[in-house]
Amino acid sequence: MTIEFATRVDQLPSFFQMPCIACEITGDDGQATGVVSATSGLGLGSCTDHIEVTARVLRRLHNYELAGLRASFVTAGITPEPQHDRAPGEGGGGRLFLEVPVEAVRALIEEHGGEHTEQDD
Numbered sequence: 137m138t139i140e141f142a143t144r145v146d147q148l149p150s151f152f153q154m155p156c157i158a159c160e161i162t163g164d165d166g167q168a169t170g171v172v173s174a175t176s177g178l179g180l181g182s183c184t185d186h187i188e189v190t191a192r193v194l195r196r197l198h199n200y201e202l203a204g205l206r207a208s209f210v211t212a213g214i215t216p217e218p219q220h221d222r223a224p225g226e227g228g229g230g231r232l233f234l235e236v237p238v239e240a241v242r243a244l245i246e247e248h249g250g251e252h253t254e255q256d257d
């Protein structure tokens with residue numbers, strides 16, 4: 137039994153620049169025109185052409201784990217670029233992640249890094 141999440145599409149404001157994830161997987165550099173978000177709490181940027189396939193992926197996606205994400209897009213009908221020497225999000229790493237609360241993560245890191253060993257010795 138597979139749980140399917142409900143998805144919705146929001147247009148991105150024009151000043152907001154993020155890549156289309158499906159385009160990245162196919163080796164294109166398409167820019168997202170909208171964001172598909174799911175009741176799972178995950179969201180992915182998508183160009184106009186990939187809204188449908190991105191929504192299909194998000195209906196079943198449980199996390200942003202990259203291998204799983206790629207596989208999900210392939211299952212949904214995306215053909216990855218033939219040469220595998222370039223990973224999606226190359227150099228950026230985190231730019232796939234739209235809904236991840238970056239500030240919260242950063243605060244957490246600072247909390248851990250900043251506190252060093254303040255525990256009693």
Ligand SMILES: [Zn+2]
Pocket residue numbers: 156157158159160166182183184185186
């Ligand atoms: Zn695209």
